[in-house]
Amino acid sequence: VLATPIARLVQQLAKLPGIGEKTAARLAFHIMRAAPEDAAALAAAITEVKQKIRFCGVCCNLTESDPCSLCADARRDAGLVCVVAQPQDVVAIERTGGYRGRYHVLHGLLSPLDGIGPEDLRVAELIRRCADTSVPAAEAIKEVILATSSTVEGEATAVYLSKLLRPLGVRASRIATGVPIGGELEYADQLTLARAIDGRREM
Numbered sequence: 783v784l785a786t787p788i789a790r791l792v793q794q795l796a797k798l799p800g801i802g803e804k805t806a807a808r809l810a811f812h813i814m815r816a817a818p819e820d821a822a823a824l825a826a827a828i829t830e831v832k833q834k835i836r837f838c839g840v841c842c843n844l845t846e847s848d849p850c851s852l853c854a855d856a857r858r859d860a861g862l863v864c865v866v867a868q869p870q871d872v873v874a875i876e877r878t879g880g881y882r883g884r885y886h887v888l889h890g891l892l893s894p895l896d897g898i899g900p901e902d903l904r905v906a907e908l909i910r911r912c913a914d915t916s917v918p919a920a921e922a923i924k925e926v927i928l929a930t931s932s933t934v935e936g937e938a939t940a941v942y943l944s945k946l947l948r949p950l951g952v953r954a955s956r957i958a959t960g961v962p963i964g965g966e967l968e969y970a971d972q973l974t975l976a977r978a979i980d981g982r983r984e985m
């Protein structure tokens with residue numbers, strides 16, 4: 783039987799996505815054998831991420847500074863916004879190196895079966911951004927690229943948002959289905975993702 787502190791660590795690690803009981807135990811024993819400074823650095827990194835990271839007031843991405851560096855970058859096209867489900871998707875699209883617009887992070891996808899509705903996502907923030915008439919015309923949002931995955935939830939979210947955007951006079955486009963069906967953007971390779979954005983179609 784495990785000593786209580788180890789059992790507690792295993793229990794916490796097992797809560798992480800993709801980590802089963804066995805892997806959690808292996809990680810816990812690895813941490814126990816690690817140098818004290820390495821274990822302390824891991825604990826400190828976890829604490830720091832919770833203390834310092836917040837939501838960008840503009841794009842809702844996770845950031846240390848508000849507005850985030852992508853929203854604050856004047857060289858990026860403010861008229862073009864790419865809507866993604868998760869912060870990891872921003873990382874994946876940035877890795878392609880070809881996108882020069884801004885982003886909006888929903889933090890999830892519509893999923894009626896799981897009880898996830900628009901109010902659970904950063905939808906209101908997106909609509910407010912698109913309807914904002916206080917910004918100079920050059921910075922007004924002209925096109926929103928709906929870059930959600932080609933899963934049922936991803937498609938439903940894109941259709942839902944396109945209907946909200948149309949009355950605002952904002953063009954809604956959908957990334958090409960070059961992204962493998964059911965695949966999350968995060969796992970799409972850089973070339974496929976770049977092509978999916980370039981090949982987007984108006985909805």
Ligand SMILES: [Zn+2]
Pocket residue numbers: 838839840841842843849850851852853854
């Ligand atoms: Zn931002």
